[in-house]
Amino acid sequence: MLDDNYFMRQTLQEAQKAFEKDEIPIGAVIVCQQRIIARSHNLTEMLNDVTAHAEMQAITAAANVLGGKYLTDCTLYVTIEPCPMCAGALGWAQISRVVYGASDEKRGYSLFSPNLLHSKTLVTSDVMSDECKALMKSFFERKR
Numbered sequence: 001m002l003d004d005n006y007f008m009r010q011t012l013q014e015a016q017k018a019f020e021k022d023e024i025p026i027g028a029v030i031v032c033q034q035r036i037i038a039r040s041h042n043l044t045e046m047l048n049d050v051t052a053h054a055e056m057q058a059i060t061a062a063a064n065v066l067g068g069k070y071l072t073d074c075t076l077y078v079t080i081e082p083c084p085m086c087a088g089a090l091g092w093a094q095i096s097r098v099v100y101g102a103s104d105e106k107r108g109y110s111l112f113s114p115n116l117l118h119s120k121t122l123v124t125s126d127v128m129s130d131e132c133k134a135l136m137k138s139f140f141e142r143k144r
Contacts, residue, residue: 002034004077004099008128011077011101014041014054015135021046025135028054028078030062030071030095037074038062054078055086059093071095079132081108081125087116099124101132 007029014027018041030038040057044050055078063069075097076090082100087109090098098121109116117123 004124004127007031007036007075007077008079008099008101008132010036010039011079012128012131012135014039015079015132018042018054019135019139025139026054026078026080028058028076030058030074030076032062032066032071032074037065051085053083053086055082056089059089059095063093069093075099077127080104080136081110083107084109084113084116087113090121091116091118094118095121097122097124099127101127102129102136 011027011029014029015025018027019025023042023045027041029036038058038061040054040061042054043052043057055076058076062071062074071093074095076095077099079101081102081104082090082098095118098117103125
């Protein structure tokens with residue numbers, strides 16, 4: 001059986017794609033029954049769209065694969081804690097579980113609105129946190 005570290009490594013690969021496109025390096029993967037059904041990364045610069053976060057792209061892709069708007073049997077893996085916008089969308093999608101790598105001390109949903117996720121959504125944090133933080137740090141160091 002594949003574990004959280006396996007799927008987070010897949011998510012980090014997506015974040016690396018964003019890094020290479022000069023996007024903030026956040027990646028997301030949605031898993032259903034141990035199978036990846038959606039992969040995405042930030043596309044806000046490329047699409048000139050502030051809502052084109054990795055999680056938002058993944059939600060749309062997964063809903064298309066499943067043929068419905070609810071992700072009740074799915075897990076989202078994301079390198080950085082979702083922002084309030086993404087957490088709200090995940091709440092509306094009724095995702096079963098969210099697994100994230102590093103906390104976002106400035107813009108994470110848990111700081112502003114910890115109740116945005118669906119009441120039944122399970123959250124696991126700090127999965128491969130060091131690797132997720134390192135990619136973000138490298139990106140912003142390159143920007144300075």
